[in-house]
Amino acid sequence: MTVFLRIGFFVVWITSVLYANAQYPRFYGYNSENGLPSNEVYSVVQDDRGFVWIGSDAGLCKFDGVHYSSYKCATQRSKSITGLILSSSGTIYCYNFQAQIFFLENDTLKELKPTITIGSISSISSDNFGNVIFSHDYGVALYNEKTRKWDPMTEVVGYLPKSKMATKTIIGSHLLHPLFVSADGLYELSPSRAKLLFANDFIGRVSPGLLLLEWYQGVPWIFSREEGRILTLEDNALNEWDDPKLKD
Numbered sequence: 001m002t003v004f005l006r007i008g009f010f011v012v013w014i015t016s017v018l019y020a021n022a023q024y025p026r027f028y029g030y031n032s033e034n035g036l037p038s039n040e041v042y043s044v045v046q047d048d049r050g051f052v053w054i055g056s057d058a059g060l061c062k063f064d065g066v067h068y069s070s071y072k073c074a075t076q077r078s079k080s081i082t083g084l085i086l087s088s089s090g091t092i093y094c095y096n097f098q099a100q101i102f103f104l105e106n107d108t109l110k111e112l113k114p115t116i117t118i119g120s121i122s123s124i125s126s127d128n129f130g131n132v133i134f135s136h137d138y139g140v141a142l143y144n145e146k147t148r149k150w151d152p153m154t155e156v157v158g159y160l161p162k163s164k165m166a167t168k169t170i171i172g173s174h175l176l177h178p179l180f181v182s183a184d185g186l187y188e189l190s191p192s193r194a195k196l197l198f199a200n201d202f203i204g205r206v207s208p209g210l211l212l213l214e215w216y217q218g219v220p221w222i223f224s225r226e227e228g229r230i231l232t233l234e235d236n237a238l239n240e241w242d243d244p245k246l247k248d
Contacts, residue, residue, distance in 0.1 A: 047090070185198050
């Protein structure tokens with residue numbers, strides 16, 4: 001669902017920018033027929049210079065509005081790239097399905113090797129403190145761009161009895177205090193600790209992997225794939241969102 005939403009937003013953004021003043025906007029498809037390395041796109045992000053970066057099963061590429069340029073790291077063990085984010089420093093981070101982390105420096109894709117143990121990565125986010133936040137099998141890990149040090153956040157390593165998955169979904173995008181969902185519940189993350197906001201019964205005892213946490217118009221949204229429930233976090237309370245059309 002997330003992939004298709006992001007692709008949809010990307011298409012709408014391209015259209016609105018190029019044809020904002022047109023009475024009848026035209027639509028263009030960006031695919032392998034006009035230069036995109038693959039039609040199987042996992043992640044899209046735009047950098048501070050206006051370039052659009054695309055992660056797909058064919059790897060990482062940059063779109064300058066006319067041409068596509070492909071990027072590969074010398075130590076990269078698999079092509080597929082996902083989880084693209086722009087950190088507070090303006091650096092692009094991403095990862096592949098072999099749990100390798102990459103970042104762009106001087107227009108070159110480089111590998112970032114953790115100094116702590118992390119499992120399979122499920123998402124990357126960032127905050128305003130210069131931290132890049134990784135959600136992985138054993139919990140949440142922080143990498144500080146200024147000190148280049150890793151924090152394993154051992155305070156939140158609790159996991160499900162039948163799975164190592166401690167958290168599956170997280171949002172940040174330069175938030176002061178990013179949020180994530182673990183097996184214990186909904187947490188607010190700060191540089192020094194994680195604060196439990198709501199226990200795991202707030203949406204039923206489901207795996208964090210079945211929850212989707214998104215940010216829209218200044219409000220966190222939680223979607224339960226298994227139960228079909230939608231919650232919003234406003235005024236320090238979780239509120240049920242009941243919209244039959246949205247649920248369909």
